[in-house]
Amino acid sequence: MQSDNPTAAILVIGDEILSGRTREGNAHHLAQVLNATGFDLREIRVVSDNQDQIVAAVRALDSSLGGTYDLLFTSGGIGPTHDDITADAVAAAHGTTVEVSPDARALLQARCDRMGVELTPNRLRMARIPVGATLIDNAVSAAPGFSIGHTHVMAGVPEVFRAMVDWLIPRLAGGRPVQSLSVEVRRGESDVAEGLTEIAAAFPDLSLGSYPFRDHDVWGTHLVVRGLDGARVAEAMGALKQRLSL
Amino acid sequence: MQSDNPTAAILVIGDEILSGRTREGNAHHLAQVLNATGFDLREIRVVSDNQDQIVAAVRALDSSLGGTYDLLFTSGGIGPTHDDITADAVAAAHGTTVEVSPDARALLQARCDRMGVELTPNRLRMARIPVGATLIDNAVSAAPGFSIGHTHVMAGVPEVFRAMVDWLIPRLAGGRPVQSLSVEVRRGESDVAEGLTEIAAAFPDLSLGSYPFRDHDVWGTHLVVRGLDGARVAEAMGALKQRLSL
Structure with a gap:
């Protein structure tokens, strides 16, 4: 980021x-x-x-x-x-x-x-x-x-x-607050990795994170977009959802 | 310790x-x-x-x-x-x-x-x-x-x-497990500090810790004795309780 x-x-x-x-x-x-x-x-x-x-x-x-x-x-x-x-x-x-x-x-x-x-x-x-x-x-x-x-x-x-x-x-003199958006998907990380990599490459000014979790033996993933520009964060989340058909 | x-x-x-x-x-x-x-x-x-x-x-x-x-x-x-x-x-x-x-x-x-x-x-x-x-x-x-x-x-x-x-x-090849004993007192740290310092000095092979907490606006302290020798830990806890009239 x-x-x-x-x-x-x-x-x-x-x-x-x-x-x-x-x-x-x-x-x-x-x-x-x-x-x-x-x-x-x-x-x-x-x-x-x-x-x-x-x-x-x-x-x-x-x-x-x-x-x-x-x-x-x-x-x-x-x-x-x-x-x-x-x-x-x-x-x-x-x-x-x-x-x-x-x-x-x-x-x-x-x-x-x-x-x-x-x-x-x-x-x-x-x-x-x-x-x-x-x-x-x-x-x-x-x-x-x-x-x-x-x-x-x-x-x-x-x-x-x-x-x-x-x-x-x-x-203390801080800078700009971090803006973030997240979405939860009921898929394992491996199944979202490719789309995530593409979107991360298209938005090098942002941070895209994926955080896997297990819920009753089913794998899911939280996808999080973070950055200082709220509009860019929203744009990246939109692109990510489109890419992953969410 | x-x-x-x-x-x-x-x-x-x-x-x-x-x-x-x-x-x-x-x-x-x-x-x-x-x-x-x-x-x-x-x-x-x-x-x-x-x-x-x-x-x-x-x-x-x-x-x-x-x-x-x-x-x-x-x-x-x-x-x-x-x-x-x-x-x-x-x-x-x-x-x-x-x-x-x-x-x-x-x-x-x-x-x-x-x-x-x-x-x-x-x-x-x-x-x-x-x-x-x-x-x-x-x-x-x-x-x-x-x-x-x-x-x-x-x-x-x-x-x-x-x-x-x-x-x-x-x-992995570990050593000896840590033994610990603890006691909770309804006094602030300042009121147990002197006794704690004395017992810590008498047991340099052990670790004596004090962890203050607040419960409904009243200060209390957890006192913890830690070491590798269970008998020494028990001895130090006994000495600490006696010193603080617990």
Whole structure:
């Protein structure tokens, strides 16, 4: 698919995904948001709560550090416990250190005051932000995310992650949203492959995908046309339906 | 967590994940299987149906090509359509080419004979296997996966992926399964962080994780102890419960 939209990657940080305990959902949510707001998501990585792995991935993915993509979004590892090392690792990748941010501290203090609890050293850990970063606010938790370079660091708890995405994405400069049309056929992929190849060749500016599925032992295929120009997408879908006699 | 189990990565190939159309589930399934069969899953990557991206990822992840992990499992892109380029890309990464495999062709021919359909050129595309690879059989689809170097290539359709995992994993030499115990507490992470840090320091051979959640606006935390020695895991969980007065 031809696109001059900003490119993006997502880095998910968390042993709980790699152990199979948790099925990842934050990247799926953000993928939908990014496609709808004009960002071209090219890669997702999941790494463990390991400093070296996180530093290497941030450097490989963030273009401000010589990495591949215009934007990098991370999920997970910014809580108050010993295994929450994302802030330190992202700071290291960006060649800076972590300090308690007065702004983040104020957010946490206000929340603690409202709840009538003490801002303990463990709670204060969540105000540790890389020097030079700006905060990502959210409506659910007082603990903020942060942006540094082209890296945007968000929480792993799904409700907090989504609240941070809601806050952050409108503040970034996206391109054109992806338009897509799909049709379901009760044929196997092999029986639509030839027509699909022809139409894909005739519309090189678009992406034509075929996604096989099984329903009660019968094979079917979802055909999806994607692109930035809605009229072209509609034209290609029309041509595809005609070619496959749908 | 101390482990001398073989290390592993999963590479998911598919625009449908990056577009947000499909929520990834194959890696989640395989993560559970790997942890239960003595493999140490360290990384998951999702890339698009793009030759350069797949080649680069296979080279980075497969130790037989100088990459990081003992084993690499892939999901997706081995069907009969124009966007199914995994076999070609994996062959290129391993410095070989793709040919119609007589064994794979025989599997497809037998299936076509049973179904009374013709083995068309499009169906035959699914017998294109890198030279030097061995086949991965499955009970659902006639189209096989394959293994080359330390890379094991499987289908993206979940039922077929799982059938290939069922066939493949018992044929690989795993280590010791991960043992884990977990407990749910109705406290936020900040309130258990100190005790958790102490117990983690006392059991450096284990992994102690804390996973916050929200339930009707109340914060809770799942505490998980993981390791290869069940007795040590039980000992650590006992110490953790005592420390947190559970």
